[in-house]
Amino acid sequence: MTEGDTRVFDLRLLLALRAPGDAANPNGPPWLEVVGRDFTALGGTSVLTFLVVTVVLYLALARKRAEALTLSASALGALALESGLKDGYGRPRPDLVPHAMRVFTASFPSGHATLSAAVFLTVGALLARVQPDRRLKVYVSSVATLLALIVGLSRVYLGVHWPTDVLAGWTLGAAWAAVCWATALWLERVNPRAPP
Numbered sequence: 001m002t003e004g005d006t007r008v009f010d011l012r013l014l015l016a017l018r019a020p021g022d023a024a025n026p027n028g029p030p031w032l033e034v035v036g037r038d039f040t041a042l043g044g045t046s047v048l049t050f051l052v053v054t055v056v057l058y059l060a061l062a063r064k065r066a067e068a069l070t071l072s073a074s075a076l077g078a079l080a081l082e083s084g085l086k087d088g089y090g091r092p093r094p095d096l097v098p099h100a101m102r103v104f105t106a107s108f109p110s111g112h113a114t115l116s117a118a119v120f121l122t123v124g125a126l127l128a129r130v131q132p133d134r135r136l137k138v139y140v141s142s143v144a145t146l147l148a149l150i151v152g153l154s155r156v157y158l159g160v161h162w163p164t165d166v167l168a169g170w171t172l173g174a175a176w177a178a179v180c181w182a183t184a185l186w187l188e189r190v191n192p193r194a195p196p
């Protein structure tokens with residue numbers, strides 16, 4: 001990305017999502033842009049902060065401290081990693097197409113993709129863990145993954161991120177969620193009396 005190797009990929013995909021001859025207009029009917037904004041909001045800092053705080057408080061009240069710490073570590077760690085990388089790279093937002101939303105930070109990696117992947121995948125893992133039915137485990141995990149994917153795709157569709165920003169965000173968020181989850185499982189094995 002820093003050497004420009006991804007530029008052709010980014011340009012082609014970003015332009016493929018725009019109306020031919022009118023880069024200001026995303027492909028599809030007008031309502032699809034509204035749907036894109038709705039889904040992108042699910043990965044916003046305000047929505048995810050509200051979700052994390054309410055779920056962590058619920059887990060704390062339910063005396064599920066390990067789960068509350070896992071979700072907190074996943075969200076806060078992903079935020080710190082994403083912010084550090086944004087500051088370090090300082091990649092400008094796409095200027096090829098008009099942005100369908102206001103943005104204030106650097107482009108790489110996508111914060112929406114990073115945070116939604118970390119939070120939704122961690123919540124999905126916590127919910128799947130308590131399901132006795134394998135079909136429910138798969139369902140919960142699939143919905144969590146789908147939410148993270150839709151948030152990231154909406155960022156590219158709205159023209160506020162390069163596709164590689166979103167790919168990096170998904171990778172970073174999913175990897176961090178996996179590290180937090182693996183650490184929680186390891187701590188549970190080390191201290192079997194602690195709640196899962």
